[in-house]
Amino acid sequence: MNASHSPASAVVFAYHSVGVRCIKTLLARGIQIKLVVSHQDNPAETIWFESVADLCREQGIPCITPDDPKAPELKAQVAEIAPDFIFSFYYRHMLPLDVLALAKRGAYNLHGSLLPKYRGRVPVNWAVLHGETETGATLHEMALKPDAGAIIAQTAVPILPDDTAYEVFGKLTVAAEQCLWSALPSLVAGDFKTLPNDLSAGSYFGGRKxxxxxxxxxxxxxxxxxxxxxxxxxxxxxxxxxxxxxxxxxxxxxxxxxxxxxxxxxxxxxxxxxxxxxxxxxxxxxxxxxxxxxxxxxxxxxxxxxxx
Structure with a gap:
């Protein structure tokens, strides 16, 4: 905790099961979540994952679903909160740098691959498609480019020969929780070390249709x-x-x-x-x-x- 022993505060951008588990992890670590920004569910999409909005209702956390994270109203709302941290957990939009800059102690994203491999969209599906034998979760600093900031922590999981992407995603959800759980104490204490995210050694993939x-x-x-x-x-x-x-x-x-x-x-x-x-x-x-x-x-x- 910081010198005053008041809990660290956060604004969280989150969606999907990874969003749900990571919000629960922040709460368990004593982080005070002032606002959650999520997405409206797409009626054309099969919703097989857990709901961030439902969790926020249960926990009494304010939750909004703006169409555009670049909207000035959202920036003003985050600026008024002046959070210690901004976290992004499977939120589907890039966050503007002027919003990220509002976090006094940094902005961090949880990505579903072992960066720098599989930057970009649907990393689990791409890893399975390419016959990888492991993947994982990476907590990293947010930067202008997607999944490009310095790495804080990583947790690997195996991809077994017959695993489907859905099965791997279940493992990844647990890996995300473990990765965040182990990294939070040093993030809050401000004594964490970073690893380089060497983009030249990695790969970037777009969405799939x-x-x-x-x-x-x-x-x-x-x-x-x-x-x-x-x-x-x-x-x-x-x-x-x-x-x-x-x-x-x-x-x-x-x-x-x-x-x-x-x-x-x-x-x-x-x-x-x-x-x-x-x-x-x-x-x-x-x-x-x-x-x-x-x-x-x-x-x-x-x-x-x-x-x-």
Missing amino acids: PEDGRINWQQTAQQVYNLHRAVAPPYPGAFTEQAGQRFVIGKARLFHGDAANLPTGLHVVDNVVLGVCGDGRALHIIELLMNDKVIAAQELAAHLSSAA
Whole structure:
């Protein structure tokens, strides 16, 4: 605590499960949260994560959802609070430098990768897509560029070979909480050390659209499997169009049998649905969706043969 022993104050920009867990962590560490800035839920988005707005209602914390974090009214509101800290936990907009400058003891963001790798948007999905075997959470100083400030703390988690992005996100939510919990005492005491965030050694990725889930069966089975894992439900899912229909993979595993004598794409062999890839290997598709409903192997076989 500071010399007067009054609790450190914060304005928090937060959304998603990471936002919820990190707000709870600040409260548990005795940080006085004066204001939370969040987002309105998008009705077009599947909301599978926890609600920051609900948590704020439970805890009696003022919560606002402005459309634009650059609005002068928001800057004036933060300036009036004059917080010790500004934190951003999975808030989806870049915060303007003149707002960050209002935090007397610094502005910090929690990012869902081991920086400097996977700066930018949806870092968990990109890490799974690229076949990474670990990722994690990074607490860092906020700067003009996204995810570019000095690193305060990092916590790593494994990505197992069959983990989907959704499963990794669950681990990441815990890693974010651990990372913040361990860093807060030194942040409050003002005796923390930083690590360089060497952008030249890292990578930056933009957002992903549902169309990016389209399967290219000419790729290797591992590449197609990584795509499936990266966008598996509750994300929109990896999809393919065949026999005049769009199919979305719900669940799959790498197939360890031989599929080299089959052309690429969807097949039913011995009542098993296979997605055959360009390297002659395949995915065993455990759950396939057509028109948002699970389609049985026999029904798929009938579709494929009628279109042949």
